Amino acid sequence: MAQGETGIIGKGIVIRGNLTGGGDLVIEGRVEGQIALKNHLTIEGTGRVQADIRAEELTINGEASGNIDASTRVAINASAKVAGDIKAPRVVIEDGAVFNGSIEMDVKLPDDI
Amino acid sequence: MANTVIGSSIVIDGEISGDEVLVIQGTVKGKISLKESLYVEGSGVVEADIETQNVEIAGRVTGNIVASDKVELKTDCRVVGDIKAPRILIADGASFKGNVDMDMKER
Amino acid sequence: MATAKELAGNTVDNTVVGPSILISGRLTGDEDLTVRGRVEGELTLSRTLIVEPSGVVKANVAVKNAIVSGVVVGNINATESVELTHEGRMVGDIRAPRVIIVDGASFRGRVDMGDVEPGRLPAERPAVNRPQATTRPTVRPGATPPRPPTPSAAPPRAATPPAPPPPPARTAPAPTGPATVVSRPASKPLPPPPPAAPAFTPRAAEPPRPAATDQASSASAPVPRVVAAGAKKKVVVKKSR
Numbered sequence: 218m219a220q221g222e223t224g225i226i227g228k229g230i231v232i233r234g235n236l237t238g239g240g241d242l243v244i245e246g247r248v249e250g251q252i253a254l255k256n257h258l259t260i261e262g263t264g265r266v267q268a269d270i271r272a273e274e275l276t277i278n279g280e281a282s283g284n285i286d287a288s289t290r291v292a293i294n295a296s297a298k299v300a301g302d303i304k305a306p307r308v309v310i311e312d313g314a315v316f317n318g319s320i321e322m323d324v325k326l327p328d329d330i
Numbered sequence: 331m332a333n334t335v336i337g338s339s340i341v342i343d344g345e346i347s348g349d350e351v352l353v354i355q356g357t358v359k360g361k362i363s364l365k366e367s368l369y370v371e372g373s374g375v376v377e378a379d380i381e382t383q384n385v386e387i388a389g390r391v392t393g394n395i396v397a398s399d400k401v402e403l404k405t406d407c408r409v410v411g412d413i414k415a416p417r418i419l420i421a422d423g424a425s426f427k428g429n430v431d432m433d434m435k436e437r
Numbered sequence: 438m439a440t441a442k443e444l445a446g447n448t449v450d451n452t453v454v455g456p457s458i459l460i461s462g463r464l465t466g467d468e469d470l471t472v473r474g475r476v477e478g479e480l481t482l483s484r485t486l487i488v489e490p491s492g493v494v495k496a497n498v499a500v501k502n503a504i505v506s507g508v509v510v511g512n513i514n515a516t517e518s519v520e521l522t523h524e525g526r527m528v529g530d531i532r533a534p535r536v537i538i539v540d541g542a543s544f545r546g547r548v549d550m551g552d553v554e555p556g557r558l559p560a561e562r563p564a565v566n567r568p569q570a571t572t573r574p575t576v577r578p579g580a581t582p583p584r585p586p587t588p589s590a591a592p593p594r595a596a597t598p599p600a601p602p603p604p605p606a607r608t609a610p611a612p613t614g615p616a617t618v619v620s621r622p623a624s625k626p627l628p629p630p631p632p633a634a635p636a637f638t639p640r641a642a643e644p645p646r647p648a649a650t651d652q653a654s655s656a657s658a659p660v661p662r663v664v665a666a667g668a669k670k671k672v673v674v675k676k677s678r
Contacts, residue, residue, distance in 0.1 A: 290540075292540075307540060307541075308538055308544065309538055309539065309540045310536055310537055310538040310548075311537065312535060312537045313535075315550050316536065316548050316550055317548060317549055317550055317551075318547065318548060319546060319547040319548070320538075320544050320545065320546065320547075320548060321545050322543045322544055322545055323543060323545075324526050324527070324528050324543040324544065324545045325526065325543065326508060326510065326526060326528065327493065327508060330493070330495060330508070330510055333453065333455030333456065333457075333458075333473070334453055334454055334455035334458045334474070335451075335452055335453050336452055337451060337452035337466065337468045337470075338468075339466045339467035339468045340452050340464065340465070340466035340468065340470070341463075341464070341465045341466060342460055342462060342463070342464045342465075343462050343463040343464075343465075344460060344461050344462010344463055344464070344478055345459075345460070345461045345462055346458060346459070346460045347458070347459045348455065348457040348458035348459055348474060349457045350455045350456070350457045350458060351455075352455075352458065356452070356466065360462055
Protein backbone atom coordinates (compact mmCIF):
# COMPACT_ATOMS: atom_id res chain seq x y z
CA MET A 218 0.00 0.00 0.00
CA ALA A 219 1.44 3.32 -0.99
CA GLN A 220 2.35 5.77 1.68
CA GLY A 221 0.22 8.86 1.91
CA GLU A 222 -2.67 7.42 -0.02
CA THR A 223 -6.08 7.02 1.43
CA GLY A 224 -7.72 3.69 0.93
CA ILE A 225 -11.41 3.17 1.28
CA ILE A 226 -13.26 0.02 2.16
CA GLY A 227 -16.65 0.76 0.73
CA LYS A 228 -20.05 0.15 2.21
CA GLY A 229 -20.72 -3.12 0.48
CA ILE A 230 -17.43 -4.71 1.38
CA VAL A 231 -16.92 -7.32 4.06
CA ILE A 232 -13.40 -8.27 5.02
CA ARG A 233 -12.51 -11.09 7.34
CA GLY A 234 -8.92 -11.51 8.30
CA ASN A 235 -5.89 -9.40 8.83
CA LEU A 236 -5.57 -5.97 7.41
CA THR A 237 -2.21 -4.28 7.39
CA GLY A 238 -0.87 -1.28 5.59
CA GLY A 239 0.96 1.96 5.60
CA GLY A 240 -1.47 4.54 4.27
CA ASP A 241 -4.56 6.09 5.69
CA LEU A 242 -7.65 3.98 5.57
CA VAL A 243 -11.35 4.73 5.70
CA ILE A 244 -13.73 1.92 6.51
CA GLU A 245 -17.31 2.29 5.40
CA GLY A 246 -18.02 -1.42 5.26
CA ARG A 247 -17.34 -4.34 7.58
CA VAL A 248 -14.07 -5.66 8.83
CA GLU A 249 -13.64 -8.65 11.11
CA GLY A 250 -10.27 -9.80 12.28
CA GLN A 251 -7.28 -7.62 12.91
CA ILE A 252 -6.18 -4.26 11.67
CA ALA A 253 -2.66 -2.93 11.87
CA LEU A 254 -2.12 0.38 10.18
CA LYS A 255 0.80 2.76 10.25
CA ASN A 256 -1.32 5.85 9.73
CA HIS A 257 -4.79 7.15 10.27
CA LEU A 258 -7.77 4.84 10.38
CA THR A 259 -11.28 6.22 10.13
CA ILE A 260 -14.34 4.12 10.74
CA GLU A 261 -17.22 5.94 9.15
CA GLY A 262 -20.81 5.94 10.34
CA THR A 263 -21.65 2.96 8.17
CA GLY A 264 -18.53 1.07 9.20
CA ARG A 265 -18.72 -2.00 11.44
CA VAL A 266 -15.45 -3.28 12.75
CA GLN A 267 -14.94 -6.29 14.96
CA ALA A 268 -11.22 -6.36 15.29
CA ASP A 269 -8.24 -5.57 17.37
CA ILE A 270 -6.95 -2.36 15.94
CA ARG A 271 -3.49 -0.95 15.93
CA ALA A 272 -2.95 2.38 14.24
CA GLU A 273 -1.28 5.70 14.66
CA GLU A 274 -4.52 7.56 14.92
CA LEU A 275 -8.07 6.32 14.98
CA THR A 276 -11.31 8.14 14.39
CA ILE A 277 -14.54 6.28 15.00
CA ASN A 278 -17.93 7.39 13.78
CA GLY A 279 -19.41 3.92 13.41
CA GLU A 280 -19.23 0.75 15.44
CA ALA A 281 -16.13 -0.95 16.69
CA SER A 282 -15.56 -3.80 19.06
CA GLY A 283 -12.14 -5.08 19.98
CA ASN A 284 -9.05 -3.72 21.58
CA ILE A 285 -7.51 -0.54 20.33
CA ASP A 286 -3.90 0.49 20.50
CA ALA A 287 -3.11 3.88 19.01
CA SER A 288 0.22 5.63 19.15
CA THR A 289 -1.19 9.16 19.09
CA ARG A 290 -4.90 9.58 19.42
CA VAL A 291 -8.29 7.90 19.48
CA ALA A 292 -11.41 9.94 18.82
CA ILE A 293 -14.77 8.39 19.56
CA ASN A 294 -17.27 10.71 17.97
CA ALA A 295 -20.85 11.32 18.90
CA SER A 296 -22.33 8.70 16.58
CA ALA A 297 -19.84 5.99 17.55
CA LYS A 298 -20.48 2.80 19.47
CA VAL A 299 -17.36 1.22 20.82
CA ALA A 300 -16.66 -1.73 23.07
CA GLY A 301 -13.17 -2.80 24.07
CA ASP A 302 -10.04 -1.62 25.76
CA ILE A 303 -8.21 1.42 24.51
CA LYS A 304 -4.59 2.26 24.93
CA ALA A 305 -3.48 5.64 23.60
CA PRO A 306 -1.84 8.82 24.83
CA ARG A 307 -4.92 10.82 23.91
CA VAL A 308 -8.48 9.58 23.92
CA VAL A 309 -11.48 11.74 23.21
CA ILE A 310 -15.06 10.68 23.76
CA GLU A 311 -17.71 13.01 22.43
CA ASP A 312 -21.04 13.54 24.03
CA GLY A 313 -23.48 11.02 22.62
CA ALA A 314 -20.89 8.35 21.95
CA VAL A 315 -21.35 4.98 23.56
CA PHE A 316 -18.28 3.33 24.97
CA ASN A 317 -17.80 0.40 27.27
CA GLY A 318 -14.37 -0.77 28.22
CA SER A 319 -11.22 0.54 29.71
CA ILE A 320 -9.01 3.43 28.73
CA GLU A 321 -5.36 3.66 29.44
CA MET A 322 -3.67 7.01 29.08
CA ASP A 323 -0.71 8.38 30.89
CA VAL A 324 -2.11 10.26 33.88
CA LYS A 325 0.19 12.64 35.66
CA LEU A 326 -1.00 12.92 39.20
CA PRO A 327 0.20 15.27 41.91
CA ASP A 328 2.93 13.77 44.04
CA ASP A 329 0.93 13.69 47.23
CA ILE A 330 -1.70 11.27 46.05
CA MET B 331 -15.01 36.87 51.52
CA ALA B 332 -15.12 33.32 52.54
CA ASN B 333 -13.63 30.85 50.15
CA THR B 334 -15.22 27.79 51.57
CA VAL B 335 -18.90 27.36 52.16
CA ILE B 336 -20.51 24.17 53.34
CA GLY B 337 -24.07 24.56 52.06
CA SER B 338 -27.19 23.85 54.04
CA SER B 339 -27.91 20.44 52.52
CA ILE B 340 -24.37 19.19 52.91
CA VAL B 341 -23.44 16.68 55.57
CA ILE B 342 -19.81 16.00 56.27
CA ASP B 343 -18.78 13.20 58.53
CA GLY B 344 -15.05 13.47 59.04
CA GLU B 345 -12.36 16.05 59.31
CA ILE B 346 -12.03 19.51 57.85
CA SER B 347 -8.73 21.29 57.96
CA GLY B 348 -7.22 24.26 56.20
CA ASP B 349 -6.10 27.83 56.45
CA GLU B 350 -8.88 29.89 55.04
CA VAL B 351 -12.25 31.16 56.17
CA LEU B 352 -14.89 28.48 56.50
CA VAL B 353 -18.64 29.06 56.54
CA ILE B 354 -20.87 26.24 57.66
CA GLN B 355 -24.54 26.30 56.72
CA GLY B 356 -24.89 22.54 56.72
CA THR B 357 -23.87 19.76 59.04
CA VAL B 358 -20.38 18.79 60.06
CA LYS B 359 -19.57 15.91 62.36
CA GLY B 360 -16.06 15.05 63.38
CA LYS B 361 -13.32 17.60 63.70
CA ILE B 362 -12.55 21.05 62.38
CA SER B 363 -9.13 22.64 62.53
CA LEU B 364 -8.50 25.94 60.84
CA LYS B 365 -5.95 28.70 60.97
CA GLU B 366 -8.59 31.27 60.08
CA SER B 367 -12.14 32.18 61.01
CA LEU B 368 -15.04 29.81 61.26
CA TYR B 369 -18.63 30.92 60.86
CA VAL B 370 -21.42 28.58 61.89
CA GLU B 371 -24.50 30.18 60.43
CA GLY B 372 -28.08 29.84 61.64
CA SER B 373 -28.72 26.68 59.66
CA GLY B 374 -25.36 25.20 60.58
CA VAL B 375 -25.04 22.18 62.82
CA VAL B 376 -21.64 21.19 64.08
CA GLU B 377 -20.93 18.14 66.16
CA ALA B 378 -17.21 18.43 66.28
CA ASP B 379 -14.25 19.62 68.22
CA ILE B 380 -13.17 22.93 66.83
CA GLU B 381 -9.71 24.39 66.72
CA THR B 382 -9.38 27.74 65.01
CA GLN B 383 -8.45 31.39 65.33
CA ASN B 384 -11.90 32.95 65.46
CA VAL B 385 -15.35 31.40 65.69
CA GLU B 386 -18.69 33.02 65.25
CA ILE B 387 -21.63 30.80 66.03
CA ALA B 388 -25.22 31.51 65.15
CA GLY B 389 -26.24 27.88 64.75
CA ARG B 390 -25.71 24.80 66.86
CA VAL B 391 -22.43 23.48 68.06
CA THR B 392 -21.80 20.43 70.18
CA GLY B 393 -18.15 19.96 70.99
CA ASN B 394 -15.18 21.63 72.51
CA ILE B 395 -13.91 24.86 71.03
CA VAL B 396 -10.37 26.13 71.22
CA ALA B 397 -9.74 29.49 69.59
CA SER B 398 -6.46 31.36 69.51
CA ASP B 399 -8.21 34.69 69.27
CA LYS B 400 -11.94 34.94 69.87
CA VAL B 401 -15.18 33.01 70.25
CA GLU B 402 -18.45 34.78 69.64
CA LEU B 403 -21.80 33.21 70.48
CA LYS B 404 -24.57 35.06 68.66
CA THR B 405 -28.20 35.39 69.55
CA ASP B 406 -30.19 32.18 69.06
CA CYS B 407 -27.13 29.99 68.92
CA ARG B 408 -26.99 26.80 70.94
CA VAL B 409 -23.62 25.66 72.09
CA VAL B 410 -22.80 22.69 74.28
CA GLY B 411 -19.14 22.14 75.15
CA ASP B 412 -16.13 23.77 76.67
CA ILE B 413 -14.72 26.95 75.24
CA LYS B 414 -11.13 28.01 75.54
CA ALA B 415 -10.12 31.38 74.11
CA PRO B 416 -8.59 34.67 75.18
CA ARG B 417 -11.74 36.53 74.20
CA ILE B 418 -15.23 35.15 74.52
CA LEU B 419 -18.38 37.05 73.64
CA ILE B 420 -21.81 35.70 74.50
CA ALA B 421 -24.74 37.67 73.11
CA ASP B 422 -28.08 38.10 74.76
CA GLY B 423 -30.32 35.23 73.74
CA ALA B 424 -27.49 32.81 73.16
CA SER B 425 -27.77 29.45 74.82
CA PHE B 426 -24.61 27.91 76.14
CA LYS B 427 -23.76 24.99 78.35
CA GLY B 428 -20.18 24.23 79.26
CA ASN B 429 -17.03 25.63 80.75
CA VAL B 430 -15.32 28.80 79.77
CA ASP B 431 -11.57 29.13 79.99
CA MET B 432 -10.08 32.51 79.18
CA ASP B 433 -6.92 31.90 81.08
CA MET B 434 -4.43 31.74 78.27
CA LYS B 435 -0.80 31.28 79.06
CA GLU B 436 0.10 34.67 77.64
CA ARG B 437 -2.03 36.47 80.16
CA MET C 438 -34.14 19.24 49.22
CA ALA C 439 -35.28 22.49 47.76
CA THR C 440 -37.00 23.22 51.00
CA ALA C 441 -33.86 22.87 52.99
CA LYS C 442 -32.34 25.52 50.86
CA GLU C 443 -35.32 27.81 51.14
CA LEU C 444 -35.18 27.51 54.88
CA ALA C 445 -31.63 28.60 54.80
CA GLY C 446 -32.76 31.79 53.18
CA ASN C 447 -30.08 34.06 51.93
CA THR C 448 -27.52 31.36 51.55
CA VAL C 449 -25.02 30.84 48.80
CA ASP C 450 -26.37 28.51 46.18
CA ASN C 451 -23.67 25.94 46.21
CA THR C 452 -21.01 24.58 48.42
CA VAL C 453 -17.43 25.49 47.79
CA VAL C 454 -14.41 23.80 49.23
CA GLY C 455 -11.66 26.38 49.05
CA PRO C 456 -8.15 25.75 47.80
CA SER C 457 -6.54 25.34 51.20
CA ILE C 458 -9.25 23.17 52.70
CA LEU C 459 -8.97 19.46 53.27
CA ILE C 460 -12.07 17.47 54.04
CA SER C 461 -11.57 13.86 54.89
CA GLY C 462 -14.45 11.61 55.67
CA ARG C 463 -17.91 11.24 54.29
CA LEU C 464 -19.60 14.09 52.51
CA THR C 465 -23.22 13.97 51.43
CA GLY C 466 -25.57 16.61 50.13
CA ASP C 467 -28.37 17.74 47.89
CA GLU C 468 -26.70 20.66 46.24
CA ASP C 469 -23.90 21.41 43.84
CA LEU C 470 -20.42 21.10 45.23
CA THR C 471 -17.38 22.87 43.89
CA VAL C 472 -14.03 21.54 44.98
CA ARG C 473 -11.00 23.78 44.75
CA GLY C 474 -9.25 22.14 47.66
CA ARG C 475 -9.16 18.53 48.62
CA VAL C 476 -11.81 16.00 49.53
CA GLU C 477 -10.92 12.51 50.62
CA GLY C 478 -13.13 9.62 51.55
CA GLU C 479 -16.61 9.30 50.21
CA LEU C 480 -18.69 11.83 48.34
CA THR C 481 -22.39 11.49 47.65
CA LEU C 482 -24.45 14.23 46.04
CA SER C 483 -27.84 14.30 44.40
CA ARG C 484 -26.56 17.06 42.16
CA THR C 485 -23.41 18.16 40.44
CA LEU C 486 -19.82 17.81 41.53
CA ILE C 487 -17.41 20.27 40.01
CA VAL C 488 -13.75 19.61 40.54
CA GLU C 489 -11.89 22.74 39.54
CA PRO C 490 -8.31 22.70 38.26
CA SER C 491 -6.90 23.17 41.76
CA GLY C 492 -9.23 20.58 43.22
CA VAL C 493 -8.32 17.07 44.24
CA VAL C 494 -10.87 14.42 45.02
CA LYS C 495 -9.59 11.16 46.33
CA ALA C 496 -12.83 9.44 46.99
CA ASN C 497 -15.51 7.18 45.74
CA VAL C 498 -18.03 9.51 44.24
CA ALA C 499 -21.75 9.07 43.67
CA VAL C 500 -23.41 12.05 42.02
CA LYS C 501 -25.84 13.07 39.32
CA ASN C 502 -23.28 14.92 37.24
CA ALA C 503 -19.56 15.35 37.56
CA ILE C 504 -17.35 17.83 35.77
CA VAL C 505 -13.71 17.17 36.35
CA SER C 506 -11.10 19.80 35.57
CA GLY C 507 -8.87 18.83 38.45
CA VAL C 508 -7.79 15.49 39.77
CA VAL C 509 -9.97 12.57 40.74
CA VAL C 510 -8.62 9.35 42.09
CA GLY C 511 -11.41 6.93 42.78
CA ASN C 512 -14.54 5.70 41.11
CA ILE C 513 -17.31 7.94 39.88
CA ASN C 514 -20.82 6.69 39.66
CA ALA C 515 -23.07 9.25 38.02
CA THR C 516 -26.75 8.90 37.24
CA GLU C 517 -26.45 11.36 34.37
CA SER C 518 -23.03 12.34 33.12
CA VAL C 519 -19.34 12.59 33.73
CA GLU C 520 -17.19 15.03 31.84
CA LEU C 521 -13.43 15.24 31.90
CA THR C 522 -12.42 18.63 30.62
CA HIS C 523 -9.13 19.37 28.90
CA GLU C 524 -7.48 19.83 32.27
CA GLY C 525 -9.14 16.87 33.94
CA ARG C 526 -7.11 13.97 35.19
CA MET C 527 -8.63 10.86 36.56
CA VAL C 528 -7.64 7.39 37.64
CA GLY C 529 -10.54 5.12 38.43
CA ASP C 530 -13.68 3.72 36.92
CA ILE C 531 -16.54 5.72 35.52
CA ARG C 532 -20.06 4.48 35.43
CA ALA C 533 -22.54 6.81 33.80
CA PRO C 534 -24.89 6.83 30.83
CA ARG C 535 -23.04 9.80 29.39
CA VAL C 536 -19.30 10.07 29.54
CA ILE C 537 -17.44 12.85 27.81
CA ILE C 538 -13.69 12.96 27.57
CA VAL C 539 -12.34 16.08 25.99
CA ASP C 540 -9.04 16.30 24.17
CA GLY C 541 -6.32 17.05 26.67
CA ALA C 542 -7.93 15.13 29.50
CA SER C 543 -6.10 12.13 30.83
CA PHE C 544 -7.81 9.06 32.15
CA ARG C 545 -6.99 5.58 33.21
CA GLY C 546 -9.71 3.14 34.12
CA ARG C 547 -12.90 1.60 32.92
CA VAL C 548 -15.86 3.30 31.36
CA ASP C 549 -19.26 1.76 31.70
CA MET C 550 -22.08 3.54 29.90
CA GLY C 551 -24.46 0.67 30.48
CA ASP C 552 -25.96 -1.67 27.95
CA VAL C 553 -27.14 0.96 25.52
CA GLU C 554 -25.37 -0.61 22.63
CA PRO C 555 -23.47 -3.74 23.67
CA GLY C 556 -26.83 -5.24 24.43
CA ARG C 557 -27.48 -5.47 20.77
CA LEU C 558 -24.33 -7.08 19.43
CA PRO C 559 -23.73 -9.74 22.05
CA ALA C 560 -27.40 -10.52 22.29
CA GLU C 561 -27.75 -11.57 18.71
CA ARG C 562 -24.44 -13.39 18.63
CA PRO C 563 -24.82 -15.80 21.52
CA ALA C 564 -28.24 -16.71 20.27
CA VAL C 565 -26.69 -17.98 17.08
CA ASN C 566 -23.46 -19.34 18.42
CA ARG C 567 -24.24 -21.09 21.61
CA PRO C 568 -26.07 -24.12 20.26
CA GLN C 569 -23.09 -25.37 18.27
CA ALA C 570 -20.21 -23.42 19.65
CA THR C 571 -19.88 -25.85 22.47
CA THR C 572 -16.19 -26.32 22.00
CA ARG C 573 -15.44 -22.65 22.24
CA PRO C 574 -18.01 -20.80 24.24
CA THR C 575 -15.75 -17.77 24.47
CA VAL C 576 -16.36 -16.44 21.06
CA ARG C 577 -15.50 -12.80 21.02
CA PRO C 578 -12.79 -11.80 23.43
CA GLY C 579 -13.25 -8.14 22.78
CA ALA C 580 -16.95 -8.18 23.28
CA THR C 581 -17.29 -10.61 26.13
CA PRO C 582 -16.22 -8.47 29.07
CA PRO C 583 -19.11 -6.03 28.85
CA ARG C 584 -21.59 -8.78 28.39
CA PRO C 585 -21.99 -10.19 31.89
CA PRO C 586 -23.31 -7.02 33.50
CA THR C 587 -25.83 -6.35 30.78
CA PRO C 588 -29.33 -7.41 31.55
CA SER C 589 -29.83 -8.34 27.94
CA ALA C 590 -27.31 -11.12 28.34
CA ALA C 591 -29.53 -12.79 30.86
CA PRO C 592 -32.31 -13.88 28.54
CA PRO C 593 -30.15 -16.03 26.29
CA ARG C 594 -28.44 -17.54 29.28
CA ALA C 595 -31.68 -18.19 31.08
CA ALA C 596 -33.13 -19.65 27.93
CA THR C 597 -30.37 -22.19 27.54
CA PRO C 598 -31.39 -24.73 30.20
CA PRO C 599 -34.85 -25.49 28.79
CA ALA C 600 -33.61 -25.60 25.19
CA PRO C 601 -32.04 -28.71 23.60
CA PRO C 602 -28.49 -27.28 23.57
CA PRO C 603 -27.77 -27.70 27.30
CA PRO C 604 -26.32 -31.18 27.05
CA PRO C 605 -23.53 -30.06 24.70
CA ALA C 606 -23.11 -26.93 26.76
CA ARG C 607 -22.63 -29.07 29.81
CA THR C 608 -19.96 -31.11 28.17
CA ALA C 609 -18.03 -28.04 27.26
CA PRO C 610 -17.04 -27.08 30.79
CA ALA C 611 -16.02 -30.62 31.54
CA PRO C 612 -12.91 -30.68 29.36
CA THR C 613 -12.26 -27.05 30.07
CA GLY C 614 -11.94 -27.55 33.76
CA PRO C 615 -13.54 -27.54 37.17
CA ALA C 616 -17.00 -28.57 38.21
CA THR C 617 -19.18 -25.85 36.87
CA VAL C 618 -22.56 -24.84 38.00
CA VAL C 619 -24.90 -26.25 35.44
CA SER C 620 -27.25 -23.34 35.39
CA ARG C 621 -24.56 -20.97 34.13
CA PRO C 622 -22.48 -22.82 31.63
CA ALA C 623 -21.15 -19.68 30.06
CA SER C 624 -19.98 -18.03 33.22
CA LYS C 625 -17.06 -20.34 33.80
CA PRO C 626 -15.38 -20.17 30.42
CA LEU C 627 -15.74 -16.42 30.30
CA PRO C 628 -12.95 -15.37 32.67
CA PRO C 629 -10.07 -16.70 30.59
CA PRO C 630 -10.55 -14.50 27.50
CA PRO C 631 -9.95 -11.07 29.04
CA PRO C 632 -6.28 -11.77 29.78
CA ALA C 633 -5.81 -13.03 26.26
CA ALA C 634 -7.66 -10.11 24.76
CA PRO C 635 -5.07 -7.33 25.06
CA ALA C 636 -2.46 -9.11 23.04
CA PHE C 637 -2.50 -8.85 19.33
CA THR C 638 -2.29 -12.54 18.79
CA PRO C 639 -3.88 -14.02 15.75
CA ARG C 640 -5.62 -16.40 18.07
CA ALA C 641 -7.78 -13.65 19.44
CA ALA C 642 -9.12 -12.94 16.03
CA GLU C 643 -9.66 -16.45 14.88
CA PRO C 644 -12.61 -17.52 16.96
CA PRO C 645 -14.92 -14.87 15.58
CA ARG C 646 -14.46 -15.97 12.05
CA PRO C 647 -15.79 -19.47 12.18
CA ALA C 648 -18.50 -18.38 14.53
CA ALA C 649 -19.54 -15.63 12.24
CA THR C 650 -19.94 -18.09 9.44
CA ASP C 651 -23.46 -18.87 10.39
CA GLN C 652 -24.51 -15.27 10.53
CA ALA C 653 -23.24 -14.29 7.16
CA SER C 654 -22.22 -15.86 3.90
CA SER C 655 -20.87 -19.24 4.88
CA ALA C 656 -19.40 -19.79 1.45
CA SER C 657 -16.68 -17.21 1.65
CA ALA C 658 -15.79 -18.01 5.21
CA PRO C 659 -13.59 -21.09 4.80
CA VAL C 660 -10.97 -19.14 2.93
CA PRO C 661 -11.03 -15.91 4.84
CA ARG C 662 -7.44 -14.92 4.92
CA VAL C 663 -6.63 -15.29 1.27
CA VAL C 664 -9.78 -13.66 0.10
CA ALA C 665 -9.46 -10.88 2.56
CA ALA C 666 -5.91 -10.10 1.62
CA GLY C 667 -6.77 -9.98 -2.04
CA ALA C 668 -9.95 -8.04 -1.48
CA LYS C 669 -8.17 -5.54 0.64
CA LYS C 670 -5.68 -4.64 -2.00
CA LYS C 671 -8.18 -4.31 -4.74
CA VAL C 672 -10.54 -2.23 -2.71
CA VAL C 673 -7.93 0.05 -1.42
CA VAL C 674 -6.60 0.86 -4.82
CA LYS C 675 -10.03 1.21 -6.23
CA LYS C 676 -11.02 4.44 -4.59
CA SER C 677 -7.79 6.01 -3.60
CA ARG C 678 -7.96 9.76 -3.56
